Amino acid sequence: MYRFLLTPRWWGINVFVLLAIPFCIFMGSWQLSRFEDRVQDHRDATEQAAAGRTEAARPLAELLPVDKATSGKRATVTGRYGEQLLVPDRELDGRTGSYVLTLLRTGSGKALPVVRGWLPGAADPAKAPAPPAGEVTVTGALQASETPGDNGVSAASGLPSGQTAAISTASLVNLVPYRMYDAWITLDNGDSGMKTVPASAPSGSGLDLKAFQNLGYTGEWFVFAGFVVFMWFRLLRREAEFVQDAELGLVPDEEKVPSPSGV
Template identity: 80%
Template sequence: MYRFLLTPRWWGINVFVLLAIPFCIFMGSWQLGRFEDRVHDHRTAQAAASTAETEPARPLAAMLPVTTQTSGKQTTAKGRYGKQLLVPDRELDGRSGYYVLTLLRVDGGKALPVVRGWLPGTADAAKAPAPPAGEVTVTGALQASESPGSNGVSAAGGLPAGQTAAISAASLVNLVPYTPYDAWITLDKADAGMKAVPPAAPDNTGLDLKAFQNLGYTGEWFVFAGFVLFMWFRLLRREVEFVRDAELGLLPEAEGTPGTPEEPSDSEDAGSTPSTPSAAS
């Protein structure tokens, strides 16, 4: 009854199933691993944030490059403030406002972007306090460069002069006359009446919608594997039923049903004359 499994058609079906199910399981396991990595990074970031305030600030050079372990940690740098920029469309405590970003020129000709504080309303250079003069020592939470789409950062262009959409070396290098670090800090205590900006979680470490998308994809891939197996059993059952019906002679014939006398054709009716009994002599 199962000899049909050796036909070329069923060889193709079986090979497809044998390849599709492991592939779906692999992809589902990979997506689950991505979600577990996000959970681990989220816990690591929370643990780092809880210990950041108690740990002493370390020099900037010892904290670079920024990683998930150093992001949010306290660092210190010494230099002189230079060019100042505004970062519009930033929310704090449910209110819209802007960051006051000032470049701190340090030894070696590079500059460290420093968010000195936040002000409410529309970005206005006249309302932003001027940075302190002379050499200063700053202490704040270290942050990785922003990228468009992360942490709500807009990629909008065409901003007025003196403003930037993202705090990143790629954006600032065209706006300032010195080489910026691929990192920035937010001061623990804001300058001149501004509100301090709390450090943000590193990119791809929070349990956001993207993280739960990985979990949703995990379920989808496992559902795909079950669907492939279900369809294989369904096709197998239909094929078995077809073979059984054929063996029992329950399938309709191509030209009429067996045992049913064929109706005479029109030609036969026209060419034959019914016989009449002869009269008895």
């Protein structure tokens, strides 16, 4: 009854199935590994952020450039405060407000953006406390420059003078007359009674949409593998029934050769 499995058409079907199933399993396993990697990155970033709050602060120069290993580490730097900007539409504790961002001019000739704290409500420069005068030494969590449009960072343009949508070197160089570090810090303790802005995990280390897309693709590839097996058994059963009916004389002569579709 199953001699039809040796025909060229079924050789082609069998080869396709034998190649498709391992391919689907491989792709599903790869997507699952990508999801597991993102979960591990998220766990590592969470642990690093917790450890960073208790580690001794290190000089800024030792932690640059900012990467996944140094993001969230406590840095210390000395300088004098200069230009001050507000970063509007930032949420903290479920409320919308603004970061108070002040440029710290260091002895290297570069300026480091320092988030001194968060204020609730609409961005109003009159409500932002003035920075301390004279030379100061600040300590806070090191962060990479933000990318407008990523991780909820606003890409708005045309903001009023004294405001910036993102804490980004590329944006700030157009607003202040300083050379900039490609990094920023958020103070351990909010300055002048402002709320402290917590450090965020580095980009690409969270359980974001991409992570769950990987998980979804995992399920799709395994479903494809199951569908291939299901269709192979379905075609096999239909052809076996056709051959059996033909041997019993239940199929007209003109239908004794199955069509390529197996119908």
